[in-house]
Amino acid sequence: MTGLARMLAMALLLLCAPSWAHRSSEAFLTLQADGRNLSGHWEIALTDLDVVSGLDSNGDRILSWGEIRRQRHRLDALLAESLRIRSAAQECPVALVDVLINDRLDGRYAWLELSGRCPQMPESLSIDYRLLFDINPAHRGFLVLRSGATTHSAVLGPDQAPATWALDSPSPWRQFRDYFREGVHHIWIGVDHVLFLLTLLLPCVLVRRAGPVWQGAPAFAPVLRDVVALVTAFTAGHSITLSLAALDVLRIPIALAESLIALSVAVAALNNLWPVVTRRRWLVAFAFGLVHGFGFASVLSELGLPSGGRLLALCAFNLGIETGQLAILAGMLPLLYGLRQFRLYRALILPLASVGITLLAGLWFAQRSGLLMA
Amino acid sequence: MALRSANPRARRGFSLALLLAHGSVLAAPYLPTSDDAQLAQLPRHAPSGVMAPRAADAELAAVLVQAYLQRARLDGDPRFLGYAEGELRPWRTDPAPPGRLLLLRATLLQARHNFSAALDDLDRYLQDEPTDAQALLTRATLHRVLGRYPEALTDCDRLGAAQAAFVAQVCALGIGALTGALHTSLADLAEMQAGSHRMPAAVRGWYLAERAAMAERAGQDALAEGLYRQALTATPDDPRIRSAAADLMLRVGQPGRALDLLGEAPGADILRLRQSLALHAMGQPRPRLDRLLAEGYATARRRGEAIHLREESRFALHILNDADRALQLAEQNWASQKEPEDLLLLQQAALAAGSADQLNEVRRWLNQTGLEDRRLAP
Secondary structure (H helix, E strand, C coil), rough: CCCHHHHHHHHHCCCCCEEECCCEEEEEEEEEEEECCCEEEEEHHHHHHHHHHCCCCCCCCEHHHHHHHHCCHHHHHHHHHHHEEEEEEECEEEEEEEEEEEEEECCEEEEEEEEEEECCCEEEEEEEEECCCCCEEEEEEEEEECCCCEEEEECCCCCCCCCCCCCCCCCCHHHHHHHHHHHHHHHHHHEEEEEEEHHHHHHHHEEHHHHCCCCCCCCCHHHHHHHHHHHHHHHHHHHHHHHHHHHHHCCCHHHHHHHHHHHHHHHHHHHHHHCCCCCCCHHHHHHHHHHHHHHHHHHHHHHCCCCCCCCHHHHHHHHHHHHHHHHHHHHHHHHHHCCCCHHHHHHHHHHHHHHHHHHHHHHHHHHHHHHHHH | CCCCCCCHHHHHHHHHHHHHCCCCCCCCEEECCCCCEEECCCCCCCCCCCCCCCCCHHHHHHHHHHHHHHHHHHHHCCCHHHHHHHHHHHHCCCCCCCHHHHHHHHHHHHHCCCCCCCCCHHHHHHCCCCHHHHHHHHHHHHHHHCCCCHHHHHHHHHHHHHCCCCCHHHHHHHHHCCCCCHHHHHHHHHHHHHHHHHCCCHHHHHHHHHHHEEEEEEEECHHHHHHHHHHHHHHCCCCHHHHHHHHHHHHHHHHHHHHHHHHHCCCCCCHHHHHHHHHHHHCCHHHHHHHHHHHHHHHHHHHCCCHHHHHHHHHHHHHCCEEEHHHHHHHHHHHHHCCCCHHHHHHHHHHHHHCCHHHHHHHHHHHHHHHCCCCCCC
């Protein structure tokens, strides 16, 4: 009898007449899409975080800040496993920037500060949310996704395919700003373009006396004129090919463009050491500008042009590149102009820099054309 | 209970909006200053850490599911229902999970208020195991919650055949008390007092709580209070018995004693609601507690859950003073479950909102079943 009664006692425990407590497991994911950039935070109850990541390392069932802080790698792993964001078919990697604590009414939550970047300008985002579902399928993710003036909100559960949300199609002004920024960004991180400009710039502050001997330019005005001519020609060249490629009129393989860019840098540097072209250097700048344009175009095609406003985005991107270039010139030119009278500059810096650039660009060329062969 | 304002419509919406406007976040996120800062007390018995994926093992799953369901009821922590669901996941759509997993799945479905699916599983399980006492008692309770008293009584009787005489008798008297035989059932239950001492604490607590509820309906509040206290001595951890006892204190105008019963920070939301009701009745509302409750109901609603309707309706009626909303929720609740507490709530909301239709429904139910409940307004 007691065995049966004990079993019935269990039945009584399991009997769930109405009125459960309400609070199930919820996490709050807030994301903001701004151009290619994603930012936001993910709030996960500490209880849930321990269930999924085992943070209570000393097993005392009290979670201390040290246990969370020292096991941040587990949170990185958790993020990688449980949250996937894609734009079209491409993954937008999201990283854990910071871990904070947030007090909510129903208890303490970890506040995971997130930051990510899509490979291209997203027109929609799909979110694959997998937190906790293996252990607690009743968990839900409360998503708020903001883009421009639009806010999407959704409750994410285990039985749905990754959902996709259309992002606010940005205003022309925002689109312009986004692509302009990308242009500036690209010139700043594009070492080969900067190096090419610098190589052209190095001898601009000098004039050649009879023979192969450099001498400081006597006045700024001709130097500036020279530089403006070079940059204008370079810009004209790359704008032409960038536009042709971006609008699908003319394309060359990316590996070929990259190799030619490396070659252009090497050739420009060699020309500083053994000048072949001394007059009309702007023609060289124009020709190589054509090559660099294909390089910019490959970046732009990774970004993607918006289906509405292709021309606007193209112009913005190009203007961004020009602005980036001009900023570099504005910084470098006065410096070089100041250095021009020093023998050290003419005898050592110019040749050494040119040799270094030649070697580096030669190496790039070898690598990139090796890719070409492969 | 909280006094209704002269013009409930003026306050309606405003209160709820005000409660939710603060949001659920208390302040800005912060960086704890010390590694030693203790941030959270983690529940024991929760699954912890990254568990190695393992093959679906029905026997192990059955043990874990049972343990999680028990935890969920005792702690009032619905996360444990989720863990049980996680263990059951391999058999989620299996028409015939092995062994007791079918019964456990039914129990989980019932806890989620998915009554018809729970009944399907129980019927199937009982076809193979017609004398399983746990399954019979579970189905009897389910039928009773749904107001299907003949079916419930049949299962209670089959429990007797399964040689669980004491439980079968409490089960049958419980149905009798809802169908016109309140006073004789109460008297018969009282005679079982001596036998109850041989029962395990959980059975004794259940028996005493059943008696207490009958005594309340019979208008014997003092007796009911004594019985609830005995029940809580037998099973001090059962939040449902505690909340029933607190409800009695609230109804007889003793909110201070309700608070004593509930303690300072009850864990389960059903107890927190009683705490809030008591504090409002004493004129000492705690906005933070009310916000927590309001947010809980709103969250459950967004999740698409309907297991909280009874509680939410009381919250709307007595905390928000929103009779229309309370009536709407009480009607939805009444459509899914038919316990005397659900009927009482429907009547209170209908009176507050002035709904003759729902007052007719209350009368219809009383005539149909022979239910006697002195808590109801005449």
